[in-house]
Amino acid sequence: MPTERRPSPTLLAASLVGVLGGALVAVPEAALAQQGRPSTLAMTCGQARNFLAARGAAVLGTGGYTYDRYVRDRSFCEPTEITKNAVVPTRDTPECLVGYRCIEPGRNWFDDE
Incomplete structure (x- = not known):
């Protein structure tokens, strides 16, 4: 019976940081894009x-x-x-x-x- 491979905790932490960091950068850009230029x-x-x-x-x-x-x-x-x-x-x-x-x-x- 094959053993289940689990990702290392370090790899999981690095992945989570990358995803959250990308989300934090995307939020202000999206907010700015919705604001537009005042007319x-x-x-x-x-x-x-x-x-x-x-x-x-x-x-x-x-x-x-x-x-x-x-x-x-x-x-x-x-x-x-x-x-x-x-x-x-x-x-x-x-x-x-x-x-x-x-x-x-x-x-x-x-x-x-």
Whole structure:
């Protein structure tokens, strides 16, 4: 009669750690994927301003596939960057001054800033 082979306790522990470790990494990624990018079109102008003011900087969707990084003030920009007023569409108005965008001065090659 054949004897039953059982995995060693070390192998079982290593397998369990691998499975649990993978699950712990997957949970935050899944949560982030469900959150998505906040859209200004789903907020009122006041809500968009408050959202940015509370966080300091955020990447916001502005409709369709368009998005940009917006900041509360220059302290969230790189040292060589300056701020420019940022106007975005929101649920209650097509033009809401939500905060600022960080730009490099003198890089206006295509006159789009």
